[in-house]
Amino acid sequence: MTGDADRMSCAEFQAQLSELIESGEDAATHPHVQGCDRCRALLAELETIAEAARQLFPSVEPPDEVWTQIESAIKREGK
Amino acid sequence: MPNSPSPAQASSRSRPNGGAEQPPAAEGQADQPSVAARPGSMDSAEGDVLARAQAGDHQAFAHLYALHKRRIYSLCLRMVGNVAEAEDLTQEAFLQLHRKIATFRGDSAFSTWLHRLAINVVLMQLRKKGLSLISLDEAMEPTPEEGPSRSFGAPDLTLTGAIDRLALERAVADLPAGYRLIFILHDVEGFEHNEIASMLDCSIGNSKSQLHKARLKLRDALRAQKRPEERS
Numbered sequence: 001m002t003g004d005a006d007r008m009s010c011a012e013f014q015a016q017l018s019e020l021i022e023s024g025e026d027a028a029t030h031p032h033v034q035g036c037d038r039c040r041a042l043l044a045e046l047e048t049i050a051e052a053a054r055q056l057f058p059s060v061e062p063p064d065e066v067w068t069q070i071e072s073a074i075k076r077e078g079k
Numbered sequence: 080m081p082n083s084p085s086p087a088q089a090s091s092r093s094r095p096n097g098g099a100e101q102p103p104a105a106e107g108q109a110d111q112p113s114v115a116a117r118p119g120s121m122d123s124a125e126g127d128v129l130a131r132a133q134a135g136d137h138q139a140f141a142h143l144y145a146l147h148k149r150r151i152y153s154l155c156l157r158m159v160g161n162v163a164e165a166e167d168l169t170q171e172a173f174l175q176l177h178r179k180i181a182t183f184r185g186d187s188a189f190s191t192w193l194h195r196l197a198i199n200v201v202l203m204q205l206r207k208k209g210l211s212l213i214s215l216d217e218a219m220e221p222t223p224e225e226g227p228s229r230s231f232g233a234p235d236l237t238l239t240g241a242i243d244r245l246a247l248e249r250a251v252a253d254l255p256a257g258y259r260l261i262f263i264l265h266d267v268e269g270f271e272h273n274e275i276a277s278m279l280d281c282s283i284g285n286s287k288s289q290l291h292k293a294r295l296k297l298r299d300a301l302r303a304q305k306r307p308e309e310r311s
Contacts, residue, residue, distance in 0.1 A: 022288035046294040052242040053266040062152035066166050067144060070173050
């Protein structure tokens, strides 16, 4: 963590955000975010998108024909 | 690629081929182990089924299909966005599983290994369709123009409200394949970064960073979709 982290601009913080996350740091606890409503809101928006995906995209059942086709192919390959 | 070949542990409880019938129902049913709850997890019952399937027990293989079919089909469907293609890819993924199951050594969770196999099938299909995807490495490295924009503007408060499913589906479908894959595996399927890193042969940090870029790109797309609505 740099001593100037809490004084960096939003552009500077967001430009290095990807690398920050890659390094394993929790972006939400970064000093800049602690004092910046805008960047805190950005992180919240990204979490909202992730949460929406969890809720809106249920897993889907394949039709029974898929298994029928798999069985037929297995039998053909076994001959 | 999935694990290199190694003799599989054969179970002494193998049964003969059970013939053509629908596999037992599995996910979401009270009397079956739920691998859907935690993607990479496997209980001892599934471990036993896996060992029997590795020994050539057709009924056990049918059980594995029943346990994993929803997740594999859903992954294929989200990646290609077409029901008929997703069915073909699911079929191909499980046929490859049938051919290679004896080589699974348990170095990673079975679900992780199966997903990696399915991902390769999907990426092959995307390559056939002419998309510039050759390998997992390339899927993980979208071109600069495919990356999220560097907009440092104020957050769009309209996104903090409800996100429309169709809008999100459209935005996910428009993501570059590598971002789409990471987003589906982590945010939709619930895999952890260490599992995704194992599937895609990348570092955990790379998985985290790619997911962040995917979410940023989705945010860009959702904001872009919102603007015309707001004007009308």
